[in-house]
Amino acid sequence: MEKVVILGTGPAGLTAAIYLARANMNPIVIEGIEPGGQLSLTTEVENFPGFIDGIMGPELINNMRKQAEKFGAVFKNGWVTDVDLSKKPYKLQVNGIGEIETESLIISTGASAKMLNIPGEKENVGKGVSTCATCDGFFFRGKKVVIVGGGDSAMEEASFLSKFASEVEIVHRRNELRASKIMQSRANENEKISWSLNKTPIEVKSEDNKVRGLVVKDNETGEEELIETDGLFIAIGHNPNTEFLKGQLDTDEVGYLQVVPGTTETNIPGVFACGDVQDKKYRQAITAAGTGCMAALDVERYIEGSAVQDWSETLGS
DSSP: OEEEEEEOOSHHHHHHHHHHHHTTOOOEEEOOSSTTGGGGGOOEEOSSTTOTTOEEHHHHHHHHHHHHHHTTOEEEOOOEEEEEOSSSSEEEEETTTEEEEEEEEEEOOOEEEOOOOOTTTGGGBTTTEESOHHHHGGGGTTSEEEEEOOSHHHHHHHHHHTTTOSEEEEEESSSSOOSOHHHHHHHHHOTTEEEEESEEEEEEEEETTEEEEEEEEETTTOOEEEEEOSEEEEOSOEEESOGGGTTOSOBOSSSOBOOOTTSOBOSSTTEEEOGGGSOSSOOOHHHHHHHHHHHHHHHHHHHHHHHHHHHHHHHHO
8 A cells, every 4th residue: 555646747746746755755656648737738937936047848847757756756657547535545546557545645637728629729839829828928028919718817817918918819709708897897998908709719820830820700790810919828717637536525616626725635634635726726837836845744744643543543452
């Protein structure tokens, strides 16, 4: 039986692995379907502390993994297909590996950005297509960008991008926005923000390995037009990767895991959550890494407490 298993290899899971490996906890890390998480799809990362000239997302992930391995973390290729959290030890069914039993579990499976699923989108991620204005807005200083979405997050990202871009055009497939009135008001009052409503994105155009425009269709007339842009930001929400848990842990209405405030503890003792799987507000590499550290320390205290309890029960018998 393992002391601790970590699900996910984004900055949260890898930070947890580094801390637990250094504490001689011998963590087992299951890489999942998308090793490295969203950072593995990112090009240059300029806002992670310690890298003056920035660092490529995949390189940052690779460095963190090597650091965890250096201290004894064991990585296994596979993804969890079933989990039994009804009793200890917790049991995981892992594709390609089989069953793993563990005293504690850290869930850092992240959240996947919802995509438009249109031609030219996926292949241009990191080449002008982005799902994070905070991460990539700086690269579009003085340029025109398009943001797709109609909720509060889209309005927030549009306002943020207006600090860098010369023009921000919001594309939404309906005439009405889902965003709150106050967020709409702020966007309307921003001179850099323009609108293309009731239009559906149908294709991303690129040239010389860079995004050059977004083709949209007018939902009333059916006419197509090309909106020229240097960058395309997708802001239509995220899906937390929690379906495999099959409702065994408390989540909010969207599916994000709920933790005890100030900790990474879920509603089941010995099961912890960190990173974007429990954070729908910040969603940054550095905040994910911070909660990964928290989860590792929470696991250490939990395992030590369990050992003390088992010892006292043995003495009592």
